[in-house]
Amino acid sequence: MPRYSTAAIQQIVLDTPIVPVFFHADVAYAQRILQACYEGGLRVFEFTNRGANAFEVFSALMPFVQKNCPGMLLGIGTIYTAEDAERFIQAGADFVVQPCLTTEVAEVCRNHGTPWLPGTMTVGEVYQATKLGAAIVKIFPGNVVGPGFIKSLRGPMPTVPLMVTGGVEPTEESLREWFAAGVNVVGMGSQLFKNVDDTQAFSQQIAQLLEFVGTLKK
Numbered sequence: 001m002p003r004y005s006t007a008a009i010q011q012i013v014l015d016t017p018i019v020p021v022f023f024h025a026d027v028a029y030a031q032r033i034l035q036a037c038y039e040g041g042l043r044v045f046e047f048t049n050r051g052a053n054a055f056e057v058f059s060a061l062m063p064f065v066q067k068n069c070p071g072m073l074l075g076i077g078t079i080y081t082a083e084d085a086e087r088f089i090q091a092g093a094d095f096v097v098q099p100c101l102t103t104e105v106a107e108v109c110r111n112h113g114t115p116w117l118p119g120t121m122t123v124g125e126v127y128q129a130t131k132l133g134a135a136i137v138k139i140f141p142g143n144v145v146g147p148g149f150i151k152s153l154r155g156p157m158p159t160v161p162l163m164v165t166g167g168v169e170p171t172e173e174s175l176r177e178w179f180a181a182g183v184n185v186v187g188m189g190s191q192l193f194k195n196v197d198d199t200q201a202f203s204q205q206i207a208q209l210l211e212f213v214g215t216l217k218k
């Protein structure tokens, strides 16, 4: 049984519309970063399936989130296969993110009632994602398609929930541009985690970004 319904997850993601995209092979380090994100006000965390021990680290993060970060969603990213989708869902993943769109992952997510966020970069793929039941459609890589793509897409597809990831920068200028173009959520990895040694300063940076995004949505 998923911890949250798709509707609940959509609401949480849209309420705190910055999704940190993170991988680290060390559990204690990953927990420290996750906690810092939570303290900055984030309520969604995407851990990526990018290393040999990603499954072990993810499995250790889930009880940590349940104990220390109430209300925080923990999802898994970089999923390509049905097998991986299945095992991470069994380990408690609240949602599944893909760099691309594969129908077998859509099917596993549908069978479990787990929200599915496929990666797309054409209008046809966005349409296919909505037809296959995507909770939120990810546009990836954002820095390649650019905000102009989102703006144009909003003509024929005004209401599809869209998350952009890939090269998104944690600056007011960049966030203003993406949200003005019409995204509902931004995902950030490498740019967001450039400087995290001082976790307190990192939490503060996140809080400021969230506050800024809140002003954009008004």
Ligand SMILES: O=C(O)C(=O)C[C@H](O)[C@H](O)COP(=O)(O)O
Pocket (backbone or CB within 6 Å): 021, 048, 077, 078, 079, 097, 098, 099, 140, 165, 166, 167, 168, 187, 188, 189, 190, 191
């Ligand atoms: O693999 C996935 O499922 C993903 O979600 C891809 C990530 O969104 C990007 O790799 C983040 O890109 P950067 O912000 O440029 O580091």
